Amino acid sequence: MLPVFTTSDQEMQQERYAAKQARRQRQPGAGQKGKLPTSSEKLVFIQSYWKVYPTYDVLGCQFGLARSNACTNVHALWSVLERTLKTLGVFPGRSFSSVEELHAACGEIRELLIDATEREQNRPQDDEKQRDTYSGKKNAIPSKIW
Structure with a gap:
């Protein structure tokens, strides 16, 4: 999962750079590096958020970030993980427009309990x-x- 996450992160970063290129005066890459410099740290960060849903204060304390930076990183990495899971074909479905679409998503599951x-x-x-x-x-x- 890490190689696909790394690729997705780099692709989305290039898309952000391209979108801001028209009004950018300096080359990207300068400035202070983030507290989550590697892709593996970013993946652990967003997976821990998806698994436990802690408050931004708790999440920031666990990873050495301020609350606002934890929130910013969650929103930035959310779409990266979503793209990664869709690329791997394991992104969970949230809503279905028809019963047939639900059956197709569930595969060979015979019984489905909805709480x-x-x-x-x-x-x-x-x-x-x-x-x-x-x-x-x-x-x-x-x-x-x-």
């Missing part, structure tokens, strides 16, 4: 929308999932 939870939402002010979201419960207003 869903109700989430609270603000009470709608419109009477029609209130009736649509009413679940029969007294206190919290969870959104209906079906």
Whole structure:
């Protein structure tokens, strides 16, 4: 996975350089190097974020970064890891437009269990929308999932 991640990171960096080339006055590469200089450190950083979803404070503390730099690195490396997983063909599907598309993504899985939870939402002010979201419960207003 590391070679594909490294290639994806370099490709996306070249794309960013090309996009900013028109207004750039100096050559890219100068300046202070980041706290995550190698591709392996970047991969461990973004994988640990995807696995645990810590706060940016905790993530920054683990890798010696400030909260803002942890956030910046997560957003920058998110798309790199996404491209890497799509290249390897192991990126998980998030939404499907049809049942056939879901069956194609699941392959030979015979049974599929979907776990869903109700989430609270603000009470709608419109009477029609209130009736649509009413679940029969007294206190919290969870959104209906079906």
